[in-house]
Amino acid sequence: MVSLFLNYRTMETINVDQKIIFPKVASRKFLKGKMKDTPLVFSSLILLFGLAMATLPTPALAQRVATISSDGTIRLLQDPHCIGDDCRWIDIDRNVRSKELAATRDDIYQLHTTGRIWRWEKLPCADGICASWTQIDGNPQTIAIAAGFDKLFQLHRNGSIWRFTGSDRNASGPHTWRRVDNNPRTRKIVAAGHKLYQLHDNGSIWRWTGGDCDDENCSSWQQLDNNPNTVEIDYSVYRGLFQRHRDGTIWHWGGQLCNNGECNSWSKVDRNPATTDILTAPGNLFQRHQNGTIWKWQGRHCIGENCSSWTKIGELPGLLDIAAGRTDPVYAIGPDGKLSRWNGENCATLTCPNWIEMGQAFTSNGTSRRKVYVFTGSTPDPDNRFVAIPGRPDDKDGDGLPDSWERLQTDIDVQPNRADLIVIPVMRPELVSNPDLQNTLRENLLRAKEFYANLPVCTESGFTGIHMTVESGRTLDSSFSESADPVRSYREAREPGMPPELIGYAHGLLFGTGTGGGGQKSHGDWARLGNNWPTIVHELGHQLGLNHTPVGSATQSPLYTSLMNYDYNYTYAGNSNAIRLSDGRFSSLAIDERNLNEILPFTVEQLNFLTFGPYEFDVQRVDNGSASVDWNRNGLHRERGISADINDGYALSVGPYNHVGYSHGDIAVAASDDKIIVVRTELPGTNSEVYAGYGASPTTPATLRTTTLREREILNNGTIVGSPIVTGSPTALSVSRGVLIAAPSTSGIQLGLFNTESDGRLTGSMRVIRVESNRELVLVKTDTGAELILWDPQTKHLTTRPVIFNPQPTLGEERAIVKNDGTPLISAGPPGATFNTRTDRIIILTSESDGRFPDRLKLRSIQNDGEYFVAEHGRWLANETARSLDRSAIVFDGSARAGGEGRYLVYYREIQSQEPEGSHRILFVRSTMPQTTGSGPEDPYVFRQRMVINEWTLTQSAPSVVPYQGDYALAWRIHAGFSDPAARNMTEVNLMASGEFASGPADQDDITHIAQRGLRNIEAIRQ
């Protein structure tokens, strides 16, 4: 599925789809519609609205239905899509003073007749006590409240309007209100999305522009109309602002402000004196007549006096109140206090469809209050964008389900006017016998359902969002249990798990007891996945045709702000509630990591998400329409033509790669012109499929093998030490005369100079230089030739010897590497080394104690002072997680693209466990020279570390790196625990290890893709 050569390996070999171990949450319970099988109503709701709140993303209030009865009881409907007896109403308050409700995305508020305002703290009434309310204001002047996406407003008797600023529950101190208007004419306020409107007693209509009053100066209002006939205004996030006149006419605002007293931007949409009120949904407008008929607007204005763009959808005499929502657009309460909702069918000439019963909404028969609310809640699109789902013959709602089939379904909640997505959860036997986890699953499915319901898509008949219908899968037999040996593949569970009659209509998801993240897909309608809602949304996203990257893109993009992107699949802009599908706003940009412009034609606000994890880029304003992103993290903005790895949010991407032969220890790589020379140790007679050791040692000596590559092509395999005498890691370095190779052996240091022939063969031989004790080695190039740095495993001391060509190579005098005070420099493991071509210094990467950790990686430059090499103080490479006991791989990049002082790239094996069998990731640090995270001598260069490729890329040895063809080649030994036995202990060589190579579109519009194509993917499976 993924075009990238880097990641497809993951898909193919272990077929893992989603990364990250999702934090396991306490089991939570709730009940939902058709899936009821446990009577835990009250305690489960406490868990849903209480504990879940504390530990998990808020159960969003978007599209929830709530009522106030005349006795003040406030009820919340658990699932706004429920049917009949399955509908559960939760009492959240019973106070005779309750007068009015309003809700932001996250909170429900109520106004009392006394003027007090209260916020619900998400617990239902229990044992007759409804105590879960916090008072946030107590002003007897308050007569109304209104709420938009994230703001609560109140209106005072004197016309002043106030904005609540104390929404942070954790903030101490009093709840505060700021005045946004002080006009005594104000009579009504209406809020939705990010908008607030007011209606004056003279009929004039005003829109808030977002500012507070400055003392008595309240200037943040724009006039939209001045018509004294206006009696009602209502605002739809997607359709705009409407007003109703005394004579029943309805008008739609066209977007122009009043100009010199002229307010001409209103178009008539109806002129019926029977109209008693209008109501908006996020995507539509409805009206009610005196006789109880309900009408839906078709979107056209009146032409002259002809206002025919209305369709009758219901006839409910005596109805008490009405409210409009999103995927189920209209709810009404009949004279018996019961709620029903429109089933999506229009009235025929003589009869109207029956509305769907939803249980007892009102608890008393009084005549006051009696209101029903649908909280709009969902994120407003600032551009009022609303993607149309194209209809076709026999599929008017474009959901890929034939309308004729949809009409025939009596047991499945689908409608021919609404985009439906049928989802079949199939459970492994262990989940079937675990009610707690089943309840978690129900809750997660409800969250996913809410997510798809709030997508800004719209059918031709005005239903917005995608309605997810959950239908139970079939029971799997015990052979599918997780404890079976071997476990039967999820692929095999599709046929027995999916109801055959729904194949080609529904989307299957296999769940076990795991609640972690991640999933795998094997078929267009089948995946297995963890029991958590972001993964449910993500896997269904795949079934709706989305990949992890924009189509045509090689790798991840930090600008693809989609939950399909590994960068943003559990959190976006620092908020786990804000995960989203991308609207494609950055689609005009391309990513070429070798030619980047830091100035983007988007505002700081639009790019602010980049300042949060996983990237934490610095973003600066340039002007009103553009901002600069410090792509290369060097502290300098507005650079052009730079090179940087900007998509390492999840991991460093490297590749392409090749497997070049087994190794039983560390690997060395060198590069000569267009060839890569790989040197590896082999332990004779060792089974590579099971070997989990460190490699060659004095007690287990090895042979030395070589492989020559041209890019990914293997040119030659050879042996340079054929008898098992090598006692440690080889090291290799390309110099002008050829390739130097060294390794410790039972008789001393093996050292040789080799020519690389055009067919890849190495010619030359090793000779022995006797030394007193076994050493670990690393060759490093210098301005004059080469040095061999030696590390003594016994004393942990470091020494260095120059390589002398005579003409065959030999080693010069050994000199100690000491600290400034003359004491020996001690490294807990063998050092890595490179040469800084800007300062002409050898740089070593040591493992040193910081007082807490004995093996923290430190960069030091060393300098020949004649008798010794003196190591300067140096700096920690990164924070205390950058620790290793291996010879780490380090290169210096002094090219122009690296910026002023160059940079280091370091690849090291993470210490997770000292056991050979322990898993070891390769981590990567990119250190741009002037940048440090502080000014003190103990401050590290950088904190930013990335894993290489993904968490399944584990190595059995330290990595090795070499500059190659303007980038880097990186080699390591595949971990002994790898799933494919044949690949264990294989030497893997990856090209382009700088990670700077992605190109392609930066973003794509997921929502349009789903609306126009993805919903119909199911048709291909039906055939």
Ligand SMILES: [Ca+2]
């Ligand atoms: Ca359909």
Ligand SMILES: [Ca+2]
């Ligand atoms: Ca449908």
Ligand SMILES: [Ca+2]
């Ligand atoms: Ca920069």
Ligand SMILES: [Ca+2]
């Ligand atoms: Ca990259």
Ligand SMILES: [Zn+2]
């Ligand atoms: Zn995925």
